[in-house]
Structure formats: structure tokens, C-alpha cells
Amino acid sequence: MRVQQPGAIRPLTISPMGSSEVARDQGSTRSYLSGEGPWSRITGGDPGSVLWLRLLPLLAVLPLALFAIDPAFLRYTYLIFTFPALTALVNGPLATAAAVAAVAGFVAAGRDALGLLELPASGWLDVAAVVSVGSLSILLAWIRDRVVVRLLNMTIVAEAAQAAILPELPDRIGPLLVTSAYRTAEGSPGLVGGDFFDAQETERGIRIVVGDVQGHDLNTVRLTEALLGTFREGALDDADLTALAARLERRVRLDNRGRDEWGQTFATAALIEIPPGERLVRVVLCGHPPPLLVHGRAQPLSARPRPPLGLAEFAPSRAETLEAPLLRGDLVVAYTDGLSEARDRRGNTFPLVDCVNAHVAAGVRDPDGLRWGLREDFYGGGFQRTDDLTMLVLQVPHSAERPAG
DSSP states (O other): OEESSSSOOOOOOOOOOOOOOOOSOOOOSOOSOOOSSHHHHHHHTOHHHHHHHHHGGGGGGHHHHHHHHOGGGGGGGGGGGGHHHHHHHHSOHHHHHHHHHHHHHHHHTSTTTTOSSOOSSOSHHHHHHHHHHHHHHHHHHHHHHHHHHHHHHHHHHHHHHHHHHSOOOOSEETTEEEEEEEEOOTTOSSSOOSEEEEEEEETTEEEEEEEEESOOSGGGHHHHHHHHHHHHHHHHHOSSHHHHHHHHHHHHHHHHTTOOTTTOOOEEEEEEEEOTTSOEEEEEEESOOOOEEESSSEEEOOOOOBOOBTOTTTSOOOOOOEEEEOOTTOEEEEEOHHHHTOBOTTOOBOOHHHHHHHHHHTTOOSHHHHHHHHHHHHHHTTOBOSSOEEEEEEEOOSSSOOOOO
16 A cells, blocks of 8 residues: 655555355435335335335224124124225225215114114214215325325426436446445435535546535535535546546535525545556545455555535645555445444444454455345444445456447
8 A cells, every 4th residue: 555645655455355146236326215124114115114104094994804703792893984085094085985985885774774783873864974074085095195196296307317426326337336325414405415425437547535514404405415526527537636626626625605604514535546558446535434454354545635615725734645455356445423432332443444344254255245245234233324425346357358338
């Protein structure tokens, strides 16, 4: 590992790593459909959970089955009157109308109406009451459906717009194998928050950014989009990572122009470059946690960082470009502090380096396997997300051959 400055060069001592097939599923970015538990699946709109939710009103007709078995349960059959209203809460107007018809028919079969069943207090006035309340339930179900459809249409548009800002990465970028994980903070209404990442294949190699804008609500999306656009342009044009970092710095300062002291913001970023040939990795840090180079063990690619983007004028310092050799099969793990600073109930932070080392020692040598292993460590250990969370894992393939196409 060395810093790209005049002086001695000290290479890393690393040993070979085995190979493993990389799964193609990214499974990365969309946050509020996390499926981390039954309640999350229900509130997140998981289709299977929604189906069970729609069937819950049938519990209101359970006393009828008990009444058929034993007439002593007659006193509980009044619960059937809640069936249309409960149906309207989680179903549409057609299902609600069917529930109203079923309840009205049951009441009409009573002793004081059609006389088919020995049901007290079930005359024609009771049928009229059921139809009246049921009609109101149908109307409410129709209104609710229209509101839900409108919200779904707005969500689709918002998802399309936010996916254009932060699209999911392919499983290969040039010769590198790639996987990513991205979750916005718990309770965030958006798919894109303060974290951002991207990777671009350029003439100078593959350039990657992983960053974190101050905050994690929708107000950060504007700067997130601006920084990603600036990175995508600069990755193609700038001669080195130092110039690219300066370009991102200018972009944040432009965004802060005209704001008062409390309205200004900043961002951290890790810039990574893997030149053609994939024998070297370069890193520039802008107030961001250092990425990990994983071979036999995980080793932080630490160098003296420059200040976060937007704060360079307050603490001017020359950014160092760290260089480290890469071998076939090496992994590079870039992440944000939403992962490394997540805490469990005892206040312990997530032991990222230890978990990576444990998985590598257990034979996990591919990006997708490492991502899934760290996911199990995170949620299985009871760690909570209080900030946006991003992780990007890259691997130099074991074979020197580039993929076809």
C-alpha cells in the first residue's frame, strides 16, 4: 500500500484467494419493501401479506360457524354486522357489496322477516339498517380505492424519478464483479436519501464513488442528484481522482451559494479508481470511512483524508491518493457510516471488519455471498438503521479474461 506522493513505497503482503461463482441478483436498493419481519411486509405492501390482510374480515363470520355447531353461540352472531365495515377497510367496493348482500340475506332469514332461521331481532327494519350502513361502507371503499390508486400512481412516478437518480448497478462493470446494498433510513418516505454511489467504466479504468450527504430526508435528494451527475461527468473527463474530488467540492459549494450558515450542507465521499489491467486500486477520501481491501483479511485503505465536500475552505489540506496492489480474486468493500455506526440494543457498533474477516475465513470469497453474509450478521445481531446505509462490493475476477460483449 502506498500514498501517491514522493517517498518510499511499501507494498502490501497478501496471499491468494479461492474462487466462487457470483450470483446475479443484486437485491440492493429499494428500501421500504425490506421484508425484515411480518409487520414490515404488511406495511410495505408485500403481496402475500396483503392477501392475508384482505381475508381478515372473514373472522367476523366465525360465530356463524360456531352457531351452526351449537345454538348456544347465538349471542355472538351480532359480530356479523361488522363484516361489511371491516371488508371496506381492506377490500374494494365489489367485495364490500358482496359482504353487505351476505349479511342482509342472513338477517332477512330471521324469525321476524322470512322466518327461515330462529334469529331474534332480525326483522325488515334490521335489514334496512344493514343495507344503509352497508351502502355507506361501499361508498367509503370506493373512495379509499380511488385514493389508493392515486397514491400508487404517484409512487410509480416517484420510483421512476428516483431510480433515474440512483439506478441499480449491473452485476458486472467491465471485468469487475459487483454487488450493492442500499437502504434509506428507517421511516424515510423515499427510495433515495443522503447516501449515493455509482461506478463508471472509463478510458482511465473503472471509477467508483460512495458518498453520504448530510441528513437523510428528501431535502438531501437534490444534492445527491447533483453530486451523482457531477461524478458521472467528471469520471469521464478528469485526469485523476484529485481533480474529480475538486470538481465535486465545487459542486457542493455552488449548492451552498446563497444559503445562510445554518442552511449550508456538506457531503463525504470515497473515490476509488481501478485502472485497466486491474492490478492497482487508488483511493481518495473526502471525510469518508476508508474502503476495505479484502484478501486474506480485510485491510482499510486509509490515507490522510481531505475535508468533507463543501468544507475544504475551512480546513484546507492536500488530498492524498492511496495506492494498493490488486491480485485476482481481491475484494474491495466501500460503505457509509450508516453501516459501520449502526448499533445494537447494548450500544455496540456493527463490527464490519471482524464480520468480513469471519466470512472470508469461512470460505466466502464472492461479492454476493459476502453481501448476504453481512446482511445476516446485521439483522441477526439486532443492529438498527438510524441513517441511510450503503455498501458496495467489487471483486477482481480470478480469470484474466474479460466477459464477452
